[in-house]
Amino acid sequence: MGSIELVKVRKDFGGFAVINGVDLKVEDGEFTVFVGPSGCGKSTLLRLIAGLEDISSGQVLIDGKDVSRVGPSQRGLSMVFQSYALYPHMSVRNNIAFALKMAKQPKDVIEQKVKKAAGILNLTDYLERKPRQLSGGQRQRVAIGRAIVREPKAFLFDEPLSNLDAALRVQMRLEIGDLHQSLKTTMIYVTHDQVEAMTMADKIVVLNKGEVAQIGSPLELYNRPQNLFVARFIGSPTMNIATGPSAAKRGATTIGIRPEHVDVSATAGEWPAKVRLAEHLGSDTYVHVEVDDIGPMTVRLGGEAPNQPGQRIFVTPQEPRIHRFDQQGLRVGG
Amino acid sequence: MATQQTTTAGRLLVAPSVILLFLWMIVPLVMTIYFSTLHFILTDPDSRSFIGLQNYIDFLSDPDFLGALRNTLVLVGSVLVISVVGGTLVALLMDQQIYGQSIVRLMVIAPFFVMPTVSALIWKNMLMNPVSGLFAWLAQSVGLTPIDWFTNAPMLSVILIVSWQWLPFASLIMLTALQSLDEEQKEAAALDGVGAIPFFFYIVLPHIARAMTVVILIETIFLLSVFAEIYVTTNGGPSTTNIPFLVYELAQHSYDVGGASAGGIVAVVLANIVAFFLVRVVGKNLEN
Ligand SMILES: Nc1ncnc2c1ncn2[C@@H]1O[C@H](COP(=O)(O)OP(=O)(O)OP(=O)(O)O)[C@@H](O)[C@H]1O
Ligand SMILES: [Mg+2]
Numbered sequence: 001m002g003s004i005e006l007v008k009v010r011k012d013f014g015g016f017a018v019i020n021g022v023d024l025k026v027e028d029g030e031f032t033v034f035v036g037p038s039g040c041g042k043s044t045l046l047r048l049i050a051g052l053e054d055i056s057s058g059q060v061l062i063d064g065k066d067v068s069r070v071g072p073s074q075r076g077l078s079m080v081f082q083s084y085a086l087y088p089h090m091s092v093r094n095n096i097a098f099a100l101k102m103a104k105q106p107k108d109v110i111e112q113k114v115k116k117a118a119g120i121l122n123l124t125d126y127l128e129r130k131p132r133q134l135s136g137g138q139r140q141r142v143a144i145g146r147a148i149v150r151e152p153k154a155f156l157f158d159e160p161l162s163n164l165d166a167a168l169r170v171q172m173r174l175e176i177g178d179l180h181q182s183l184k185t186t187m188i189y190v191t192h193d194q195v196e197a198m199t200m201a202d203k204i205v206v207l208n209k210g211e212v213a214q215i216g217s218p219l220e221l222y223n224r225p226q227n228l229f230v231a232r233f234i235g236s237p238t239m240n241i242a243t244g245p246s247a248a249k250r251g252a253t254t255i256g257i258r259p260e261h262v263d264v265s266a267t268a269g270e271w272p273a274k275v276r277l278a279e280h281l282g283s284d285t286y287v288h289v290e291v292d293d294i295g296p297m298t299v300r301l302g303g304e305a306p307n308q309p310g311q312r313i314f315v316t317p318q319e320p321r322i323h324r325f326d327q328q329g330l331r332v333g334g
Numbered sequence: 335m336a337t338q339q340t341t342t343a344g345r346l347l348v349a350p351s352v353i354l355l356f357l358w359m360i361v362p363l364v365m366t367i368y369f370s371t372l373h374f375i376l377t378d379p380d381s382r383s384f385i386g387l388q389n390y391i392d393f394l395s396d397p398d399f400l401g402a403l404r405n406t407l408v409l410v411g412s413v414l415v416i417s418v419v420g421g422t423l424v425a426l427l428m429d430q431q432i433y434g435q436s437i438v439r440l441m442v443i444a445p446f447f448v449m450p451t452v453s454a455l456i457w458k459n460m461l462m463n464p465v466s467g468l469f470a471w472l473a474q475s476v477g478l479t480p481i482d483w484f485t486n487a488p489m490l491s492v493i494l495i496v497s498w499q500w501l502p503f504a505s506l507i508m509l510t511a512l513q514s515l516d517e518e519q520k521e522a523a524a525l526d527g528v529g530a531i532p533f534f535f536y537i538v539l540p541h542i543a544r545a546m547t548v549v550i551l552i553e554t555i556f557l558l559s560v561f562a563e564i565y566v567t568t569n570g571g572p573s574t575t576n577i578p579f580l581v582y583e584l585a586q587h588s589y590d591v592g593g594a595s596a597g598g599i600v601a602v603v604l605a606n607i608v609a610f611f612l613v614r615v616v617g618k619n620l621e622n
Contacts, residue, residue: 073527099526
């Protein structure tokens with residue numbers, strides 16, 4: 001069991017609200033990702049849940065019980081830190097076993113749990129090593145192993161992959177996904193990388209300046225962003241934004257269209273534009289264009305597109321794919 | 335130093351300072367060794383003659399020698415224990431978030447800047463004096479008989495004074511070590527449900543062990559040659575004379591330059607033996 005609920009949670013640092021009234025419910029077994037730009041309060045929110053920071057007002061409930069005044073070790077949560085925070089002078093085995101030793105569990109139980117965790121995480125051959133003798137990915141696994149053996153109600157991850165190189169990041173992403181599949185424990189995962197968020201999450205919480213901008217499944221956020229902030233934040237390359245007559249004619253202050261939902265033609269279309277640069281990724285081509293009277297846009301074309309810098313083309317948004325926003329930046333219509 | 339030429343040039347350039355430093359060190363040492371083989375009493379300069387190792391034999395078989403050796407070790411050992419344990423505790427306190435932290439830190443470090451002679455005088459006349467001292471006044475105000483510190487517990491008094499001087503040094507180094515403990519590690523421990531005492535022994539202590547060995551090494555070197563505190567307070571005597579003081583007495587009271595030189599060399603050898611073992615222990619500690 002491990003459902004987590006936040007009710008009007010607020011956190012002030014020196015009179016300044018870093019978390020400003022967050023309401024949120026994480027269901028048991030759900031993989032929830034907190035995502036948002038740097039400094040928006042993701043880590044702070046996670047630390048409030050863990051009990052490493054005291055909340056200024058509001059409530060944190062775990063399995064329906066108010067734990068706002070309960071110490072971190074009593075909340076039954078495990079956290080994996082960005083810097084791993086392994087104990088440097090303990091072997092991998094002792095790092096993993098430490099929490100169990102502190103909880104005075106019997107030796108054979110500890111032994112068995114450590115063995116099991118090491119098995120899951122491919123650490124069996126490294127149990128006698130010290131953390132500094134391990135690679136980044138192995139250290140990360142030890143940190144996860146340390147979290148697993150406590151059999152927590154939920155796992156909290158704070159940007160656990162940001163110290164790894166790109167290839168390892170993809171691999172560890174899959175491993176954490178597998179782990180969630182096999183343990184079926186609630187996980188809350190903080191990242192500022194929206195690709196990580198989209199690929200791993202059951203539910204994404206987009207944070208902006210200490211407030212929830214939107215909560216939803218990855219595809220909900222992609223297909224129906226509730227405001228301009230989410231529209232801009234989710235999706236890569238980012239959504240194209242247009243204001244002025246083309247927005248007004250569609251009954252909105254601002255419209256947005258994703259690069260993959262724009263058609264290109266050499267002869268006719270809604271927006272005349274000039275090609276600035278074509279990025280060839282092999283499978284896709286990102287064509288960066290300068291639209292007359294609107295500004296820069298990105299168009300994503302499948303395969304190899306022949307566009308050359310300086311060329312004049314026409315770009316047209318696919319009508320049903322257009323996102324419309326009002327003056328406050330909130331979504332208009334369906 | 336990549337090439338042969340730069341290596342040679344580099345050697346040439348550092349040579350003058352290396353040679354100077356070497357002479358600076360070796361000349362007094364050789365002179366002391368030379369004097370230590372002479373029968374050389376200042377009041378009787380005509381009798382100066384080579385006597386081989388006789389001065390060493392005399393020094394080592396001097397009935398005061400073993401006492402001085404014991405006093406040296408007791409002093410070094412006690413001050414080390416007090417300053418390292420006390421310094422760690424003080425550092426733990428100073429590491430807490432308290433109001434006026436920076437002033438507290440400055441005050442804690444202050445004794446280190448007081449000259450040994452001055453601090454010994456302060457302790458002797460203002461604190462430990464059996465008639466007018468602060469301790470005597472405190473004892474009287476609760477109805478106890480004041481202790482005559484330097485008569486009844488001379489070694490303890492010297493240990494207290496020297497510890498007072500070295501406590502700040504130990505505290506400061508320990509504090510620096512404590513502050514370098516990773517914040518996330520503390521939080522990981524909080525989540526692991528580690529209590530304050532296991533936290534200290536399993537996580538803090540291994541973390542500051544290096545700093546501790548450095549403190550021990552540096553303090554030992556200085557504590558082996560404590561002199562002013564003894565000179566000012568008890569002026570020797572069987573229970574506080576350490577080896578440096580014994581050497582001083584030989585030279586100053588008996589005018590025995592040969593004997594004092596031999597004593598000096600014995601002290602150097604002794605310090606080297608201690609340093610040898612310490613460096614090995616410290617080196618082992620620094621490796622991991
Ligand atoms: N202990 C603190 N005291 C004062 N301000 C703090 C403290 N911790 C965080 N803040 C402020 O709170 C805001 C949110 O910080 P937080 O670490 O939660 O951001 P984040 O979303 O995790 O960012 P990043 O992606 O860079 O890790 C920042 O503006 C930060 O300056
Ligand atoms: Mg953060």
